[in-house]
Amino acid sequence: LSVLGREYDQVCGVAKALELIGERWTILLVRDAFLGLRRFEEFQAKNGIARNVLTDRLNGLVDAGIFERVLYHERPPRHEYRLTDKGRELGVALNALREWGERHLLDEPPVELRTRTGKKRVVARLVVEGTRTLQPSDVELVRR
Amino acid sequence: LSVLGREYDQVCGVAKALELIGERWTILLVRDAFLGLRRFEEFQAKNGIARNVLTDRLNGLVDAGIFERVLYHERPPRHEYRLTDKGRELGVALNALREWGERHLLDEPPVELRTRTGKKRVVARLVVEGTRTLQPSDVELVRR
Numbered sequence: 001l002s003v004l005g006r007e008y009d010q011v012c013g014v015a016k017a018l019e020l021i022g023e024r025w026t027i028l029l030v031r032d033a034f035l036g037l038r039r040f041e042e043f044q045a046k047n048g049i050a051r052n053v054l055t056d057r058l059n060g061l062v063d064a065g066i067f068e069r070v071l072y073h074e075r076p077p078r079h080e081y082r083l084t085d086k087g088r089e090l091g092v093a094l095n096a097l098r099e100w101g102e103r104h105l106l107d108e109p110p111v112e113l114r115t116r117t118g119k120k121r122v123v124a125r126l127v128v129e130g131t132r133t134l135q136p137s138d139v140e141l142v143r144r
Numbered sequence: 145l146s147v148l149g150r151e152y153d154q155v156c157g158v159a160k161a162l163e164l165i166g167e168r169w170t171i172l173l174v175r176d177a178f179l180g181l182r183r184f185e186e187f188q189a190k191n192g193i194a195r196n197v198l199t200d201r202l203n204g205l206v207d208a209g210i211f212e213r214v215l216y217h218e219r220p221p222r223h224e225y226r227l228t229d230k231g232r233e234l235g236v237a238l239n240a241l242r243e244w245g246e247r248h249l250l251d252e253p254p255v256e257l258r259t260r261t262g263k264k265r266v267v268a269r270l271v272v273e274g275t276r277t278l279q280p281s282d283v284e285l286v287r288r
Contacts, residue, residue: 005190006189006190006191008190008254009172009191012175012242012245013241013243013244013250014175014241015245016245016246016250017241017244017245017249018172018245022168022171024166028162031159045150047153086248089244090244091270092243092269093237093240093241093268095270096236096237096240096268097157097161097162098156098157098158099157099236100161100233100234100236100237101157101158101159101160101161104230104233105164106155106157106160110155110156113270115272118272120273121272121273122270122272122273123270123271124236124237124268124270124271125271125275125278126236126257126266126267126268126278126279126282127267127268127269127271127276127278128259128264128266129264129266131269131275131277132271132272133269133270133271134270134271134272138270
């Protein structure tokens with residue numbers, strides 16, 4: 001197998017990830033979940049996305065194991081969507097993308113990523129394995 | 145400004161980045177550039193992408209300042225595409241996405257990211273600012 005051959009896409013992590021979350025709305029819904037959104041009406045109000053498209057994307061994210069559907073009210077039954085561990089692990093890629101977009105495409109970053117406990121600034125970077133790193137659950141995104 | 149309001153997308157780094165590179169082929173061409181591809185024919189042979197679509201995506205990447213078009217042969221004039229610094233900075237997001245895809249969607253990762261000099265394994269992670277980190281130019285992706 002050559003990484004430069006056409007067959008590489010079948011085993012390329014980037015290509016595989018894009019098959020699942022390569023659609024713009026899908027990624028933005030994952031972002032919204034990191035921002036704290038959980039309910040259909042919240043996702044809908046924030047994005048102004050058509051309800052049938054939103055339903056489709058949320059179901060896709062549940063099928064992909066990135067969101068889980070949780071009953072939060074019994075009568076009438078109401079569900080909300082929460083990031084699974086697998087979904088939360090997308091936090092590294094999303095924050096790296098956010099940083100790049102802020103650095104190159106915006107005058108001023110509107111938000112800041114920091115540790116929940118120490119309020120230290122957090123960045124997404126390449127590091128040697130074994131370096132002290134943070135879990136997506138250790139950090140919070142706040143307005144600057 | 146609320147990060148939960150609809151207007152947030154206008155200043156969200158993720159949304160802004162996706163406007164530029166949110167298209168599947170665009171991201172895969174940036175990946176290919178990290179794998180060492182430079183020439184139109186190489187991108188074409190690897191991806192089997194229609195020539196007009198490829199031309200369009202490459203031009204878009206040049207316009208976005210992610211690739212630069214460089215003359216490598218004078219007569220006849222031949223150009224190749226190289227990652228700019230701005231493009232190379234996408235390495236963090238791409239490697240984070242690759243890792244996620246490999247961890248969750250593949251049995252075995254086909255490649256490994258390591259430092260060029262020490263051959264140490266490299267990962268994409270969230271870290272406290274000030275942590276010792278690597279530049280995309282410090283690392284290489286090799287077959288496992």
